Amino acid sequence: MNPALIERLQAVDRQAESMGRGERSAYLKQQAAELGMSLATLYRKLEAVAVKPGRKRRSDAGKSELSLDEAKLISAVLMEAMRRNGKRLMAVRQAVEMLRANGKIExxxxxxxxxxxxxxxxxxxxxxxxxxxxxxxxxxxPDPVSRMKSEHPNHCWQIDPSLCVLYYLPRHGKDTGLRVMKEEEFYKNKPKNVVKIEQDRVWRYTGTDHASGTIAVRYYFGGETSANLCDFFIYMMQAKQDTLKDPFRGVPRMVMLDPGSANTSAAFKNLCKSLDVHVQINRPGNPRAKGQVEKANDIVETAFESGLRFTEVNDIDQLNGLAERWMRYYNGTQIHSRHGMTRYQAWNKIKAEQLILPPPADYCRELAVSAPKEAKVSPDLEIRFGGRVYSVKDIKGVLVGQKLLVAKNPWETDGARVATFDADGHETWVAVPQVVFDEMGFRADAAVIGEEYKAPSHTESQQHAKELDKLAMDAETLEQAAAKRKGKAVPFGGELDPYKHQEDTLAARNTLYIERSGQQMDYNRMEVAEQVLSKVEMAKLLKPRIEAAGGDWKQAVALITKQYPDGVAASQLEAVFNQLKTAGRLKLHKTA
Incomplete structure (x- = not known):
């Protein structure tokens, strides 16, 4: 279309927009005839040149007819019907139909x-x-992740045991070499075949240093056990045969593992406690937490175990020898993408104060086997452990009678360590000194009798008790508090009303209960006869009163005998007394 036609069509469109429905149709037919085109062609050309306003956003955009509570219920059903591998088994339509049928949603x-x-x-x-x-x-x-870093080599290690599914070493018959497991013979979903070779399967224990990425690997029989885990951890800490070629060693500050039974066993935890190693058990279903060692397992499988197919291995010691040689090669030659160095070069940047050398391997194994024991604090602030006595007076917050967890000190043959907790609740182990005794069985640092006196330091509970005593007696000193107690002073100056809360509660509630009508129960009504006083009994009761009033008791007795020969009812006794007072012949007067 030429510019002149476009301008004419735009004018027609503007005019048509201002007309009513009937007028617009007649007008457009007229314009189509003038332009020499059909009405359909005119409509098509007007559509092309017309300027259309942008589509308005719906007023209810972003809103949904489905409530949040119903959406949560539908989503929960869909998630519950899902397999562990994430495969969805139920469609949204099916979940909605089921919930509607059960009246749970609309x-x-x-x-x-x-x-x-x-x-x-x-x-x-x-x-x-x-x-x-x-x-x-x-x-x-997946959940958002936070990148973590280590401060230096040996700051954090990660350990992950994994079943070596491709290879196993049969320990029966003449065949003692490493063989590839045939998938058709030992398929993982055939339990009977797996049981046959369960004790012969080789387990790979892989560990990494988080800062340098150094990889350690060792193979074991027997499965994922605490003994295998402790042995591998000790192997990682110990110096290797040639430290100039294989420098990796030392005690880490912490170690990260998955929540397996062996990883959380008492033996491994006790070993780490004795060595001041913090054990970090990752949350289940969070593989990213130790992604480095997961990648290391993949590296071992592809870079080392793939070559085992082409050689013959007679026993597991030979397999571990090959693994050690591979570790020296891989850690010493392959460049790590994060720091741009080989793993051993990066690890070798560790400083002297960061490289904590472990005790001998045999001693570490003893720590892993012997579990810590509880020891009770004596009044002397001492504990007995391993046949020796240790002082715990310097342990913050220790109390007499408290039970402490005690373990061997790996750096001192005769030492001991006590479990304590810092402000954040983290468990730490503090060395405690051994108490030395002289040949007579006395403490070497005890005060000499008659010459000196060493007052024991107050425990935290004792100090609190003294402060509370002064607080209760409103006293500045313990002496003032003791004096007030001796004087039977009321605690807190008598300012505490022990029943004030009851009065306040009743006043605040101001509850009035509606009176309920009741029905009287039937009971056995007994006739009770009134007591009749004899003349003697009347005399005993009236004589003191007559004499107290100054009257003549003999005259009163004569009147009683005459008028009440058979006695009188107890309720009439007061009337008799008044009659005696007002009788004409009885004159009552007080003696001087």
């Missing part, structure tokens, strides 16, 4: 024109799940 909307309740479509529900961030595709995404 998932419906109301038609504004008809008022009819209409069920939401599957696409609408799926869109709502995504808007709420509750769709399984969104929930199954």
């Amino acid at each position: 998932a419906a909307r109301i038609d504004e024109e008809t008022g009819e309740v209409l069920p939401l479509s599957e696409s609408t529900i799926i869109r709502a799940l995504r808007e709420y961030k509750l769709h399984p595709d969104q929930l199954l995404q």
